[in-house]
Amino acid sequence: MSVNKENVRVYIANILGGLGDTDRKIASYILQQPAQVVQLPVKKLAQETGVSEATIVRFSKKIGYSGLLNLKADLKRELLAESDLSLPSSPDIFLDDSRNEVANKIALTIDTTVKETVGLLDMKIVKPVMERFLTARRVMFVGFGASGLAAMEARDKMNRLGIDSDAFTDRFTMTLKLANLKADDLVVAFSHSGETPEVVNAFRLAQKKGAYKLAITHSPHSPLNELADTFLLTSGSAGPMQGDSIATRISQLFIIEFLCTEITRHTLRDSASTGLSIKELLIKERIKRETAG
Template sequence: MSINRENVRVYIANILATLADKDRAIAEFILHNAGRFVQLPVKKLSQEIAVSEATIVRFCKKIGYGGLLNLKAELQRELLEESDLTLPSSPDIFVGDSRNDVAQKIAMTIETTVQDTIDLVDMKKLKTIVERFIAARRVMFVGFGASGLAAMEARDKMNRIGIDSEAFTDRFTMTLKLANLKPDDLVVAFSHSGETPEVVNAFKLAQKAGAFRLAITHRTVSPLNELADAFLLTCGESARYQGDSIGTRVSQLFMIEFLCTEVTRYNFRDTDSPGLSIKEILIKERIKRESTG
């Protein structure tokens, strides 16, 4: 489902809210005591976390690792890579911070959000998603509330690179327009929680029509993902960043920019000038459309 699990703690933090109580206890122990988790045998881990040994092993498999040893190996690799790095200061903003501190911490939040979003993408599987955009008769972006802004942004950017796209941000319009979907249409839904009723209903209509459904969401398990053919994860966990909205918005905007760039690169993969920048390609295409229009 296009999830990169190589950055263990980013992945676990992102799915934390979806876990049941015992699994969440294991996940929180990993996030707060990564070094101890790697070093302790399963029996000792069982005592410290207060769950059974079998529960720990099942947890590792449930979240996508082969077992406890596999998860420990990935986590140990990650810790070794970071051993020489200086940990950043907290992004939390305090009343006594200077204006420069506030600006720097917001910038830190944006940088961390983008990097965490990248870490969650399975780059090997993205090609299939890009091909869906290329092959689609039309692309329908749906979102409600703040995610509706992402849907409109995606529509505008995709139209500019030649992908016939529309955006719907209210239940009435979604229901009316998506009732006429065809199997070769693509429906892309933005929803941080994956539970927005209007967006979930849009996917039900798309499923009925046989259209491909791509969810761009923060949650790995949700009503939206149950209806999706594929999903891409965004970041913006309120427990980890200074407020949830900026992280969510930045992560969604990054994903839109990334998809649009990949679509453009795919369309021009056979060009005679591989050194041509994406900016130059888009300018030439815009001039060509205006001259023929």
């Protein structure tokens, strides 16, 4: 399993909620003062954050870097490539906002979420993940609440691509169906927190049967990912007033759309001209099937 840390601040912002108090303090300082962090030696950074030098080094390694120097190098490279050094964030909506302001803030949230999700994608694992979908005997999507809606959307889109899929959004049906898993099945779990008990249990059942497990989650450090064979990270956060936010769902839907598009491109690549768009190729395939029929 791997995580795309190319966009350092987006990555740190997404794992913030899963960190302990001390690590969260360091992470928050990096997000708030990125330009200052790249200039500070470890001793000064420890003083600024109120922790020990060893804690700074452990934090760097805990979140996937070889050390503080590696983290600072990636952060500096990111800052030099940007003119705007502020971390993208979803704008707050206030009671006295106009309707136009509310609409534009929601639109900006969606745009930011999609860009952050792209930034979190590790493109090196997309091909092997796609191949799992194509070779699996059956794909079973699981999710509860808002993530259950993503599971059903994924099922419908994959079935339209000819990939035998099902979705389970309640504990009883999920437990019943996953008891009959085979080793060549694929189980895909949607969970923003990575801690939903029913979804984590689905991976435990899949593990017993030897089925491959793909997690689509916001948190790289969670009980779900400890059981996963690989994972794809989503962006977005749950709003304190709104529960599961639109950003969370948009990020999950984006991952589904991206995987389906990659599967379609792979399926059509060997049988068609690369100069045609996917839409044109699908129309040609449909005409070919209707003519043959």
